[in-house]
Amino acid sequence: MDMTDVRERGLVLLGCGKMGSALLQGWLAGGLPASSVWVKDPNPSDWLNELDGLHLNEALPGDPALVLVAVKPQMMAEALPDLKAMGGGGTLFLSVAAGTPIRHYENVLGEGTPVIRAMPNTPAAIGRGITAIIPNGPGAASMDLAEALLMAVGQVVRLESEGQMDAVTAVSGSGPAYVFHLIETLAKAGEAQGLPADLAMRLAKATVGGAGQLAEDSAEDPAQLRVNVTSPKGxxxxxxSVLMDEDTGFPALLPRAVAAAADRSRELGQ
Incomplete structure (x- = not known):
């Protein structure tokens, strides 16, 4: 299965909120015609309504190459059973729905249905996401297709087991929110030291964004980059000395935060 199959047989987007829209934008920019895409969404955006050739809330093709499941977990029970006829092997199901394990898709869609579970994150909206994927069985061609589709919005990594997905969810899936909160609190701290609010926020955003880019681009690891910025007694x-305190700083706080997110992810998957 490859992109030619997707163009000819069609791609179904089940749910097209922020993540589904980010992916669709990437695919269209990469040359996938809108006429090859069917979208099922009860509240389509204006952007979707205006896409020429897109099959929006129309009857679905009988044998699409791929179904991307991007509905909220609480909507899964209502939306997925309608696609049972597509289960059984001919159609690849690629899920970006958080907290829904592979076994749920197998139970609803039937044995032999190829399923790939993916965990993207919100920087996908600007092509800077990172997505982890894991299949329910061997299938290099399906994994290659999923990776090619997801690379439209950023980096892709392959997991060794589905059990790693809870940790991925806690680190990269939920992680952007941790960084956004860091920006919020750093800006507030700047205000407390006498800066105007808009200047403090601009400094905080640019500092976090620039440091993140430097960490990705540099040959040095983040620990060394930290040392490079740190003059003795400066x-x-x-x-x-505050942030690295083992009892109250990042070394204590972040493991607790990530563990809480991973634990919640495990609860949702039960």
């Missing part, structure tokens, strides 16, 4: 060292 201003950065004074701040890091």
């Amino acid at each position: 201003t950065t060292a004074a701040a890091l």
